Amino acid sequence: MTYLAKSPWIIHYDASSCNGCDIxxxxxxxxxxxxxxxxxxxxxNPKHADVFLVTGSVNEKNREILKNTYDLMPDPKVVVAIGICATSGGIFRECYNVMGGIDKVIPVDVFVPGCAARPEAIIDGVVKALGILEAKRQAMNDRPAAAAKPAGDSV
Incomplete structure (x- = not known):
């Protein structure tokens, strides 16, 4: 694991699961x-979070909540899909209101399989996410100043 300049903050959201992964x-x-x-x-508070842990599958009722929570998080951010429901829809994927895994709505950086995912696997996924977070943070810091400036801005 890489050294992080600040403590990573996580936020957890249960999209729609049996609560096994939440436990x-x-x-x-x-x-x-x-x-x-x-x-x-x-x-x-998503405005303070660096890592987004999501359990459960996406449906019509939580799609916008999931997207809005993701959009409120500052960059860089990473998303961890925990459990088979979050990764693919799981046993609920054939239900009329289930769209599938959370990658149908937001980009996912780490997939943690399992039903329910074991705490050791979740921790492993979070540690992998921290490495990705640090790489994203480094990439943001390495960008040239001109690239970071929005297009159309003049000084």
Missing amino acids: EVLAALTPVYDVERFGIVNTG
Whole structure:
């Protein structure tokens, strides 16, 4: 894992699941598994979050909420799809209102398989996401100043 300049903040959203993966996400935050040892802070505000943990599949009711939460997060950001429902729709993929995995609505950086995903796998996915986050942050810092300036702006 790479060294991060600041503690990464995560936000968790249950798109529509059986709550099995949600329980495992909470287990990863407990002292038994202690994902906070990586400096991770859990937040409820997407404007402060760096890592978006999503469980459950996408349907018509939560599609806009998922997209809006993602759009509120500052760049750079990473998305972790946790569980088979978030990755592909899972056992609910044939339901009339299920669109599939969350990658149908927002870009996903890390897929964590399982039904329910184990806390160890979730932590592994978060650690991979932290590496991707650092690479994205480095790429943003390496951009030339001219490229960072919006088109049409003149000084």
